[in-house]
Amino acid sequence: MSSQLSGAGDEYVGFLPEEPNAGVSAGPAWRVLAVDDDELFQRATALALRDFTIFDRPVELLQAGSLAEAARVLARERDIAVILADVVMETDDAGLRLVKGVREMLGFAETRIVLLTGQPGFAPIENVMVDYDISDYCLKSDLAHRGIKNVLVAAVRGYRDLCTLSAARRGLQLILESSNRLSCARGIGELAHGMLVEIAGLLRISPEGIVCAGAADERSNRTGALAGEREPIVIGAAGSQADWIDRPLSHIGEASIRDLIMQAFRAHASIERSDAQVIYFPAQQALAEYVVYVQTPRSLARDEIELLRVFMANVSKGFGNLALIGRLDRLAFEDELLGIPNRSAAIREIERLRISALGRGARLVLIDLDNFGGLNDAFGVSVGNELLKAVRGPLQQAFPPPVFLARLSADLFAVVGDAEAVTMERALEALSQPFRLGGTTLRVSACATQIDLDATDGDGAELLRAARSGLRAAKRRGTGVALAYDPAFEQMAAKRFERASELAGAIAAGELRLVFQPQVALATGRLAGAEALLRWSRCGREISPAEFIPIAEESSLIHAIGEFVVREACRGLCALAEAGVDLPVLGVNISARQFEIPGLVDDIQAICREHGVAPGSLGIEVTETAVMGSFDRVASALQQYRDGGGKVAIDDFGTGMSSLEYLLRLPMDHLKIDRAFVSGLESDERSRQIARLIIEFGRRLGASLIAEGVETQAQAEWLRGQGCHIAQGWHFGRPMGLDAFIAYARTAGRSPGT
DSSP states (O other): OEEEOOTTTOOSSSSSSOOTTOOOHHHHHHOEEEEEEEEEHHHHHHHTTTTTEETTTEEEEEEESSSHHHHHHHHOOOOOSEEEEEESSSSHHHHHHHHHHHIIIIIOOOOOOEEEEESTTTSHHHHHHHHHSSSEEEEEHHHHHHHHHHHHHHHHHHHHHHHHHHHHHHHHHHHHHHHHHHHHHOOOOHHHHHHHHHHHHHHHOOOEEEEEEEEOOOOOOOOOTTOSSSEEEEEEEGGGGGGGTTTTTTGSSSSHHHEEEHHHHHTSSOOOOSSSEEEEEEHHHSSEEEEEEOOSSSSOHHHHHHHHHHHHHHHHHHHHHHHHHHHHHHHBBTTTSSSSHHHHHHHHHHHHHSSSGGGGGGGEEEETTTTTHHHHHOOOOOOOOHHHHHHHHHHHHOOOSSSSEEEETTTEEEEETTTTTTHHHHHHHOOOSSSEEEEEOOHHHEEEEEETTSSSSHHHHHHHHHHHHHHHHHTTTTTTTTTOHHHHHHHHHHHHHHHHHHHHHHTTOOEEEEEEEEEEEETOOOOOEEEEEEEETTTEEEEOOHHHHHHHSSTHHHHHHHHHHHHHHHHHHHHHHTTTTOSOOEEOOOOGGGSSTTTTTHHHHHHHHHHHHOGGGGEEEEHHHHHHHHHHHHHHHHHHHHHHHEEEEEEEEEEOOOOOOHHTTTTOOOOEEHHHHTTTTTTTTHHHHHHHHHHHHHHHOOEEEOOOOSSHHHHHHHHHHOOOOOOOOOTTTOOOHHHHHHHHHHHHGGSSTO
């Protein structure tokens, strides 16, 4: 007849808080080793424990008659729940030596040991219990009323609880180690596959399963290309299911697996079966819905299920972290407007190539759209953005992967890749086609430069800086220019920086001055006005305006210099008036960058009032290209100046190829014919045709025509015959200082060409 013990204290202490009273399921026998040289006691023990069960598991009794026999048993059988050991056997301390060997040599920490002795007081009970981790110390004579079964139940309970704690500790350690390995995953797919492998290791089964990604949490944007799909996608697979990766769930071969996964997605819950575990990850933690299907060849124990739950809860955060990292990576390395890499990504790619063998044959090309700021001002930022999107397509077609395309700034693109495939000529050719934006067709031009990745030392940012010097050199030569990088550009840039530093102190040092070039009425020969021109003398050397004006315009110095010119012009007008010279108008050049400052016209008018100069006496001249660069802003300022009584001249007319639609809307009093057309009047029919068109255009607009660069009598006569009103140039007078100009103005009626 079998015996079964149960009662108070039988509750299961394990992983499952939702089932606090669940007992250990039936399983292998509790192994009890009785070590005693008393054969009578051994027979009595065997009889007492026959058919005995504890917590629904039978007791298997192993017996040894000496310390040596016990050692052999322990070497062979390691899963021992309880050891009943007599203290005195072949030696007086054989039992204590056995205990020491079990704890210190074999490392059996969970095994419970009950010491038995037939000689009361032979070993001090308190010392033995403390020093040797003994569960109980009984006199054999006491077992009659205590009962060996009761002693064993208490010992097995202790063993069971210690095993549970150890299993929990080992499980948590496994989770920690697995999580550390998975933390190295670089993408969602890699994490998914690694998770299946780690689950198999935790459960000691073969890796068989798949991971499916469903809809993304709307707060998380997209988890790469995996989230937001209409049906779940297999993003990870192992074992016999490995061929299903990257397929929609509906394409996988086994309907039973497919149905289980869809059931978990629809119910937003995990499913537990004897042959599989289907774990659901909510979007709140993983930033997208995921379902993991793990095939199990056996039913999992409750502690294994709980271990799996803890592990999967930890992994779900890993999915969320990777999604966040992906979003941060896109924010850091992707252009928000065009969805292509940005400047940071370009620098990363340059550095990646430079540290690899591929860098030696690689090249960087920069492409900068011409007059993109003017396009934004004329048509609006939305049109500018649409143009950038339109430009992206041809560039991507011209430079397909593995060539790297990035947007560095507003209208600046970079292309990085093999030198044979990446050329500035190919880049400009890609942009040669017209672009259709809504109902408007636009043609754009661009400047470009190219540089080999090993052309300079330093990091990727340093290479970009060097390439920008080549691009600036190209843009200074005009629109649509392609110019390869030259180390001389760096020297030029250094020289320009040095010149800018010198220019910054030129006003205070008195190095800047104005000269005046007369403008003569072709019909009468009388002085019709003058143009104030800026000159810079440093250390006895004249520095060309063509050298320092572009430097000033590239920096904020142009604003201070512009104010200086207006003040000096007003002082010159005052000096002319005091000398009795009635100059109809003195023109000053206004740079396009000066219009960037709100209130420019108000400032000019205030300076005129400060010097007592009538608004109509000071004219402002702007180039055609400056107007078209920011049409609305410049046109509004020019209209404001005219409304206040001032005069406006459009300089270098005919060189900007502007739209007639905009020219008709442009406020102006004078059109200045560029010297490039005037110089060819005597020999070039094309120059004469253009000059006629400009004169006729000005006449229709009601604007006065001023020809620049008139150097011969023949040129003056031709212009007069065509109806041009005013001329300036060396034929009538070179730029001169104020005193010389005053003297000239007093005798202007006898100047050449009258």
